[in-house]
Amino acid sequence: MLILLQSRKKTTVRTESVIHRIERIAELSTARMTTLLIFEPEKESIVPGTSQRYIFIVPFQVRGYLDLKSIDSNSIEIYEGxxxxxxxxxxxPELEVTIPQSKIPDIRVINQSGVLVKVFGNRDMLKTFQSYSKEIEQQALISAQEMGIEETSRESAKNFFHGLLLGMGFDEVVVLFKESERPQSLRESPNPVIR
Structure with missing residues (x-):
């Protein structure tokens, strides 16, 4: 009787080879979300005591991604045994807000009279929209975080690297994240009012 014993060939994986595989990725998109933002700015008028109010309805897209260029030997610990x-x-994860080119015609602006105004038919409305672009971006980031895009991005990255590193021959993979350096106001602000 012939007994075949299957032996497992152990190969040593160096930290440098793992870093080299990750460096080839450079940037990993891990989540994408498209939704609408309703933004209500108030613009002071020339006449004291009066103001102009608008409601912007803006379709936007938020992409979660990891910038992997910062990974070095301090980011990886390998245990052989x-x-x-x-x-x-x-x-x-980093978050990037964009308004897709195809969605620009879907931007709606309602003035204080309740009249729907076309953004790109009126130069003043376009200037008004552009003047609030930073506030709209910040509001969109807060909205996306409340919807859980950062957690989705982290989970997706964990799954990707878990599969990649298991495929490289590791038996156990632990994926952690550094603390976010984003301001606390962007991470925990519930329903902020930006004016």
């Missing part, structure tokens, strides 16, 4: 384990510390 009975089982091969790796601990990877990733940078926090």
């Amino acid at each position: 009975e089982s091969r384990r790796i601990k990877l510390v990733l940078p926090p």
